[in-house]
Amino acid sequence: MKSYWVWLVLNVVVWPFAIGYTDLTINQLTGQLFGVALYFAIFFLIPLVKQRPSLFVFFICLNVIIATITLLPSDGTINPFLILILSLLIAEGFYHLTIGSSLIISVIGCGAILITVLNSNLGQIIExxxxxxxxxxLIGLLVYKQTKDQWTDLDARYQALFSEYRDIKRRAVSEEELARQEERVLIAHEIHDSxxxxxxxxxxQLEMFRLQTSEEYKEKVQSLKELAGxxxxxxxxxxxxxxxNDTGGLSGILRLIRKLEMENMIRIHFSVKHGAFSAPLTGEQSFVIYRSVQEALTNIMKHSxxxxxxxxxEAPGNSIFRFEISNPISNRSLYKEGFGLSSMRERLEKYGGDLKVIKTDEQFRISGFIKLLNIGDEHGSNITG
Known part of the structure; x- marks a missing residue:
């Protein structure tokens, strides 16, 4: 979008000088003004056919012809601003199109410049x-085009490598967390069993000893028994x-946010409204929310x-717990729900919630909620012998 405004400003600046250089009266400028209007009408149509190179080339070449007819002097002089306008059209072709399409515009544009020069009574040195x-x-534009293509290719390679690095990093962190959790469970079993x-x-044995010992030692044995208990x-x-398993829940989300920001993967703006942290969530509900946020952030880093x-x-009225994850987007490709979001929706529906995905031209937003009504007590596991 920025490039469009740059080309527009350049044309708006150059054309008044080109018309003024003709030194014609208002009555004599009727044809020239019509040519200017037609030129800019086509200029405003060009962005609409950006995805169709053949039409793009056609419109640029048409503007080359219109500019040449409009500004070509009939008295044997030359309008230098016409050469500048034709140069802008050639440069615009190199900026937006491939080398092959750009060369077509270059041939027509340079031909128009040569016609302008040959039509004038310039000296041989000027020609x-x-x-x-x-x-x-042409040499400068070819070098620019080659450099731009190389830079685009390098940037695409960098983005692919960086995306792969983030995937590997996430897998490494997940595997490390899983290994740590398995180790903790193993240690817990060892302590429990031994x-x-x-x-x-x-x-x-102390209880049996207390029953068999004399009254003199019963109090000491009882204290030893209580200490052992x-x-x-x-x-x-x-x-x-x-x-x-302390990897999920709202505290887990905060750790996930800190980890991603520390690794410079993504900058996250986190906000809490209407007493969300005091919402009566069960452990399972907290874990579902954690996984939903994790999946949404993973989608952002993978596909955007x-x-x-x-x-x-937020938890409005303590009746539902609602979350929303949004990020800006630049591409306008069609959205197709994948397996991750489908699984996220199924987990939320299991707890009386739902998931909505909204994609606009500028933003991708995932919002979901879980009902907080009729929440039962969360039972911890019994870890006794």
């Missing part, structure tokens, strides 16, 4: 100068803490060039 100008113009059982056996309870709490996203949580 040679214009010919040298044409040569340097220390927990031994402490339980110790408590039973406290140790067993602390061991059970440690086992429960190790086996608890956006470097920033917005996340919003």
């Amino acid at each position: 040679i100068f214009v010919e040298i100008y044409i040569i340097f113009l 220390v927990g059982h031994k402490l339980t056996a110790l408590i039973m 406290e140790s067993l309870n602390e061991t059970r709490r440690a086992v429960k803490s190790l086996k608890a 060039n956006a470097k920033e996203a917005e996340i919003m949580f």
